[in-house]
Amino acid sequence: MPEVTYRQALHDTLRDEMLRDENVFLMGEEIGVFEGSYKITAGLLQEFGAKRVRDAPIAEEGFVGAAIGAAMLGLRPVVEIMTINFILLAMDQIINHAAKIHYMFGGQSRVPMVIRTPGGGGQQLAATHSQNPEVWFAHTPGLKVVAPSTPADARGLLKASIRDDDPVLFLENLALYNTKGEVPEDRPDDVLPIGVADVKREGSDITIISYSRMAAVAMHVAEQLASEDGIKAEVIDLRSLRPLDRATIVDSVRKTNRAVVFEEDWRAYGIGAEVAATIQEHAFDHLDAPVRRIAAAEVPLPYAKNMELAALPTGQHLVDAVHATLDASGGVRGNGRSNGSKGQRSASRG
Amino acid sequence: MSKKSDKTAAAERPAKGATRSAGRNGQAERAEAKAKQANGTAPKYDLRNVSESAETLIGFYRQMLLIRRFEETTGEMYTRAKIGGYCHLNLGEEATIVGTMSALELRDYVFTNYREHGYILARGVDPKLIMAELFGKEAGVSKGRGGSMHLFDVESGFLGGYAIVGGQLPPATGAALAITYRGSDEVVLCQMGDATTNIGAFHESLNIAQLWKLPVIFLIVNNLYGMGTTVERASAVAELYRKACAYDMRSERVDGNDVLAVRDATRRAVEHARKESLPTLLEAVSYRFRGHSVVDPARYRPEEEVKHWRNLDPVMALAHGLREAGLIDEAGIKQIDDEINAIVVDAVRFADETPAPKPEELFTFDYATDVPNVDRSLPGDHTGITQDG
Numbered sequence: 001m002p003e004v005t006y007r008q009a010l011h012d013t014l015r016d017e018m019l020r021d022e023n024v025f026l027m028g029e030e031i032g033v034f035e036g037s038y039k040i041t042a043g044l045l046q047e048f049g050a051k052r053v054r055d056a057p058i059a060e061e062g063f064v065g066a067a068i069g070a071a072m073l074g075l076r077p078v079v080e081i082m083t084i085n086f087i088l089l090a091m092d093q094i095i096n097h098a099a100k101i102h103y104m105f106g107g108q109s110r111v112p113m114v115i116r117t118p119g120g121g122g123q124q125l126a127a128t129h130s131q132n133p134e135v136w137f138a139h140t141p142g143l144k145v146v147a148p149s150t151p152a153d154a155r156g157l158l159k160a161s162i163r164d165d166d167p168v169l170f171l172e173n174l175a176l177y178n179t180k181g182e183v184p185e186d187r188p189d190d191v192l193p194i195g196v197a198d199v200k201r202e203g204s205d206i207t208i209i210s211y212s213r214m215a216a217v218a219m220h221v222a223e224q225l226a227s228e229d230g231i232k233a234e235v236i237d238l239r240s241l242r243p244l245d246r247a248t249i250v251d252s253v254r255k256t257n258r259a260v261v262f263e264e265d266w267r268a269y270g271i272g273a274e275v276a277a278t279i280q281e282h283a284f285d286h287l288d289a290p291v292r293r294i295a296a297a298e299v300p301l302p303y304a305k306n307m308e309l310a311a312l313p314t315g316q317h318l319v320d321a322v323h324a325t326l327d328a329s330g331g332v333r334g335n336g337r338s339n340g341s342k343g344q345r346s347a348s349r350g
Numbered sequence: 351m352s353k354k355s356d357k358t359a360a361a362e363r364p365a366k367g368a369t370r371s372a373g374r375n376g377q378a379e380r381a382e383a384k385a386k387q388a389n390g391t392a393p394k395y396d397l398r399n400v401s402e403s404a405e406t407l408i409g410f411y412r413q414m415l416l417i418r419r420f421e422e423t424t425g426e427m428y429t430r431a432k433i434g435g436y437c438h439l440n441l442g443e444e445a446t447i448v449g450t451m452s453a454l455e456l457r458d459y460v461f462t463n464y465r466e467h468g469y470i471l472a473r474g475v476d477p478k479l480i481m482a483e484l485f486g487k488e489a490g491v492s493k494g495r496g497g498s499m500h501l502f503d504v505e506s507g508f509l510g511g512y513a514i515v516g517g518q519l520p521p522a523t524g525a526a527l528a529i530t531y532r533g534s535d536e537v538v539l540c541q542m543g544d545a546t547t548n549i550g551a552f553h554e555s556l557n558i559a560q561l562w563k564l565p566v567i568f569l570i571v572n573n574l575y576g577m578g579t580t581v582e583r584a585s586a587v588a589e590l591y592r593k594a595c596a597y598d599m600r601s602e603r604v605d606g607n608d609v610l611a612v613r614d615a616t617r618r619a620v621e622h623a624r625k626e627s628l629p630t631l632l633e634a635v636s637y638r639f640r641g642h643s644v645v646d647p648a649r650y651r652p653e654e655e656v657k658h659w660r661n662l663d664p665v666m667a668l669a670h671g672l673r674e675a676g677l678i679d680e681a682g683i684k685q686i687d688d689e690i691n692a693i694v695v696d697a698v699r700f701a702d703e704t705p706a707p708k709p710e711e712l713f714t715f716d717y718a719t720d721v722p723n724v725d726r727s728l729p730g731d732h733t734g735i736t737q738d739g
Binding site for chain 2: 023051053059061063064065066067069070071072073074075077082091092094097099102103104105106107108109110111112141142144164165166171193194195196240243244245246247250277278281282291
């Protein structure tokens with residue numbers, strides 16, 4: 001399998017879907033002539049023309065709402081919102097309209113649209129350009145929300161999202177665009193199901209639950225924990241935030257008896273809160289320690305680099321949380337207590 | 351004339367017909383027009399020499415009377431608690447509704463706000479199914495899931511009543527985009543109230559529609575009040591059709607009490623959309639006879655103003671015009687009245703008797719494409735896990 005970037009996987013998948021179905025068209029700010037703020041749509045205007053790659057004015061409510069109406073008449077718009085922070089301008093259209101139309105009108109109209117948008121902080125973009133409000137959408141019945149962490153998942157889930165007859169929020173991440181991974185060649189069957197989590201790494205000591213960029217970080221942390229401390233961490237990449245694959249989470253925690261949620265959004269009422277609630281509902285008797293949540297500090301993200309770093313979750317926070325959880329519950333099975341890395345933990349904080 | 355009664359000014363007929371750019375009206379001309387409007391103008395139908403057939407004119411009357419009786423009955427059913435939630439009536443707006451809807455074809459699309467019972471009636475949807483929706487029944491046009499503010503009928507191209515002010519404009523604009531995308535020539539009519547012209551979605555949608563040359567008619571039903579706030583207190587520009595000039599869009603104002611004037615103005619907008627794929631901002635000035643919703647006693651409106659507009663009753667005016675022209679006699683009027691009453695009584699009987707949706711079908715329309723792990727647990731349950739047993 002060829003290795004490509006997350007960006008390339010998105011680009012190629014958009015192109016493949018546009019070639020497959022002429023009802024698929026792209027709409028968004030700067031996606032055509034400018035070729036996309038993050039170049040996902042580079043070259044597509046030349047190849048498909050302005051009808052299929054439509055530059056929109058800076059009017060999120062207007063063009064996201066227009067995508068809804070176009071979808072109601074049978075087209076399959078794929079809207080790009082430059083970053084998820086700007087989606088707030090379109091909230092009425094997404095929450096009050098896209099999410100409601102199928103149900104509220106008794107199933108008479110479908111809204112097969114995709115909204116692609118990157119989240120993520122950590123680039124000194126400060127408070128209004130660094131948010132991760134995906135939970136607002138994951139909270140809303142009628143929407144589907146996916147958040148792939150690898151190029152292959154990005155491809156499979158983007159295909160599924162475009163072919164799905166419901167509105168899908170497709171969450172990307174600025175820091176993932178340049179990451180690389182193997183992606184299968186174009187096949188009719190490389191569509192991933194929405195609503196199914198992926199056990200990205202198997203393990204028996206502890207379950208790490210994550211999504212989007214943090215799932216990629218979690219994979220590195222799990223490797224590090226294995227090689228340095230002999231800790232076998234299972235990593236669940238949620239991939240889909242709505243529907244949430246609770247069964248995969250619960251099955252894993254019943255096996256490992258411990259869980260840490262690793263997320264980039266704010267902790268209060270966040271994705272991790274829902275995961276933790278699910279675990280206590282369905283695996284209460286299996287838990288050996290409280291579920292921990294690593295999440296962003298609850299402030300509007302500050303600009304100064306050191307302040308920004310202080311607010312955002314890192315791999316080291318996850319390392320520490322894994323050790324703390326294991327320490328609180330008798331350590332790694334058959335491997336004594338996992339206290340070998342305490343020095344490293346304190347050394348690398350901040 | 352008191353300042354208050356200036357509000358009646360809005361009911362002027364657009365003497366000049368279509369105005370390409372509202373901004374061309376000079377200040378003096380507007381002042382003169384406003385002075386004329388202050389007297390109010392009942393549509394004095396002279397139907398002796400119009401080219402319309404008696405059948406067409408009587409058809410308009412029937413439709414307007416159906417809306418009138420349906421809405422009166424709806425108000426009554428609301429006070430008898432047969433209808434819940436919010437309920438906004440079209441009483442007084444019958445000429446605007448029938449005039450606009452009669453200028454469309456069945457293949458065209460209609461989006462409206464939440465004051466929409468009359469529009470879906472005028473699209474030819476069975477009154478029984480509309481009343482059933484208001485009663486919250488499975489047989490209702492939205493299967494009892496939508497209610498008064500969210501009527502929908504895909505067969506007649508009635509693509510929804512929308513209850514967030516301005517919410518219907520972007521989707522209506524997108525529907526017009528889909529029409530151009532597939533290269534067909536339907537048009538979209540998007541109705542809204544006067545206060546909607548102050549919200550962002552209005553301006554974004556008008557800009558997009560003109561920029562992308564979309565076949566959509568934005569219809570403002572100016573009934574002089576957004577809830578209890580007069581147009582003048584909410585909009586810096588009280589002649590709402592003039593807002594189109596910011597987007598270089600064709601616009602027109604019409605007397606919403608005059609069904610033929612409304613129909614003709616809508617026809618011009620339809621032609622502009624169908625032939626040239628261009629939008630129009632059309633303003634119809636009418637009046638709602640009751641408050642904002644059924645429970646609003648409308649104490650903010652002066653008595654003489656209400657009386658003034660009641661005298662301009664569009665249904666009565668058309669009946670009068672038909673009689674004056676000898677197109678119908680008292681017996682004919684009575685016969686239509688009886689027929690319409692029977693239809694409405696029948697609708698209420700059906701709505702009352704037909705079953706409510708089954709609670710087991712709470713999740714029936716949650717997603718159009720079913721996917722794994724959709725949580726269909728009930729309020730007292732743990733979150734759903736299919737494999738959990």
